Amino acid sequence: MTPEQEQLIKSHADAIAEILYDDCNPELLKTLEDIEITVKDRVLSYVTPQIGNFFIGATSGTKAGRIKTLKSTLGDLSITEKQADKLGCGSSSRLSPHLENCCLRLSANVAYKNAAQDIEYITGISVSAKTQQRLVHYQEFKQPIATIDISELSADGGKARLITPKGEKSEWKDYKAIVAEVGIVASFDRNAIIIDWANEQPLAKPLTCLGDGHDGVWNIFKEISCEQDRREILDWFHLNENLQKVGGSIKRLKQAEAYLWRGNVESATALFTELKKKPAVNFCKYLEKHKERIVNYEAFQRDNVCSIGSGAVESGIKQIGRRVKISGASWKLEHVGQVLAHRCAYLNGLIGQSRKAA
Structure with a gap:
């Protein structure tokens, strides 16, 4: 990234930050953790979905197909069936691959109810305990493969x-x-x-x-x-x-x-x-x-x-x-x-x- 590009991002980010700040309740910004949670929620609602959608369109090179909403670690994304197919995301899935894997990594260690609570706290995205459980039961888990004897x-x-x-x-x-x-x-x-x-x-x-x-x-x-x-x-x-x-x-x-x-x-x-x-x-x-x-x-x-x-x-x-x-x-x-x-x-x-x- 060139210095000019970095400066352009900074100026846009400053403008976005000002808009998000003006929309916030000051009562929600009393501690650093308050700020972290509030900023994350606002960014997931208004910023990263736009960025994610742009990357999806630019990378897949298509806009064909029926549009569906996909819950992801970037927020709710709009993705077409063709885009999902090209990017390795099942057409029937309602969760993005990365969000699924985040859930699976958590539920491999704790009860599904706890995994649901943890995923929301960590990512800001809600995935219910029942969905956590279904993810496990419909998954085809990989086995290790030896490359030497x-x-x-x-x-x-x-x-x-x-x-x-x-x-x-x-x-x-x-x-x-x-x-x-x-x-x-x-x-x-x-x-x-x-x-x-x-x-x-x-x-x-x-x-x-x-x-x-x-x-x-x-x-x-x-x-x-x-x-x-x-x-x-x-x-x-x-x-x-x-x-x-x-x-x-x-x-x-x-x-x-x-x-x-x-x-x-x-x-x-x-x-x-x-x-x-x-x-x-x-x-x-x-x-x-x-x-x-x-x-x-x-x-x-x-x-x-x-x-x-x-x-x-x-x-x-x-x-x-x-x-x-x-x-x-x-x-x-x-x-x-x-x-x-x-x-x-x-x-x-x-x-x-x-x-x-x-």
């Missing part, structure tokens, strides 16, 4: 509370999530979503798969990549946690931990085979079941072969839970999958355009 995957499960008839006990249902360096993907009642996503990505050979002792996790990994290309590892921290549940002699527990840290399952099992109490018996069965997944954790960590714990996915589950388990939240069965996709898209940074410095 994925070397590690970790999987785990979380819970979502379902809406139940009044007076009946709350019902919680499991969902699964998988995490890679590129992001997190979750699914409810449809493991195929995360399995298909993983198999569509470029996968390293070997592919390290980390998980706890639950069958559901390993059933997912079984469908990813080829068996000979997978390195399945039982999460060290879950293994040690299960060991400590056996209880009894501290000396024996420490010896077992040392054996397991080096991947010596046979020696660790021998310490408990003579014990008859249920925790010890169950732990021996646990070791037998997962013996092929128990590696030399000490060497793997020392040589930086790969991760030895599934902390990444556990953290991801907690991040999802901050929205799914928000105080008082319960969901219709048919909506849980979309709510998970919404939260994951937000955590993966896939809602809205990335803003770069001009």
